[in-house]
Amino acid sequence: MMKINILKKAKNELKIEIEGEGHTFCNLLQDALLEDKSVEMAGYDIPHPLQARPILHVRTRADRSPERALLKALDRIGHINDEFLQEFEKATKPR
Numbered sequence: 264m265m266k267i268n269i270l271k272k273a274k275n276e277l278k279i280e281i282e283g284e285g286h287t288f289c290n291l292l293q294d295a296l297l298e299d300k301s302v303e304m305a306g307y308d309i310p311h312p313l314q315a316r317p318i319l320h321v322r323t324r325a326d327r328s329p330e331r332a333l334l335k336a337l338d339r340i341g342h343i344n345d346e347f348l349q350e351f352e353k354a355t356k357p358r
Contacts, residue, residue, distance in 0.1 A: 270318065275303075277321045277329035285309065289317045295336035301327035 264283055271278035281289065289307040296305035304322040309315075321329040 275323045275325060275327075275329060277319075277333065279319050280316055281319060282316050284317055285315050286317075289319060291340060292319065292333075292336060295339050296321060296332060298339070299327075299332050299335060302329075302332050 266282040268280040268282065269277075270280055286309070289309075293305050293307055296302050301324050302321065303324055304320070307317045307319045309317045321333060323329045323332050
């Protein structure tokens with residue numbers, strides 16, 4: 264089960280701990296964030312390899328909040344997931 268803890272929240276900076284996730288989700292989220300031109304920096308760290316508690320750090324330019332950039336990235340991931348599902352269903356349909 265995923266749980267999010269806010270570690271730092273400022274006007275253009277957000278640092279959150281995402282309990283229950285690992286490199287797979289965080290790498291996808293980082294890539295989606297970095298596609299946004301308003302994001303100056305996005306990265307994550309997993310402080311302890313035996314605990315699924317990565318820390319995601321996002322910093323944005325003055326015109327966009329990090330929360331909004333994160334929501335936009337999650338929306339983009341959702342669209343990619345939907346597109347993949349449609350293509351997979353087409354590819355696996357019996358002919």
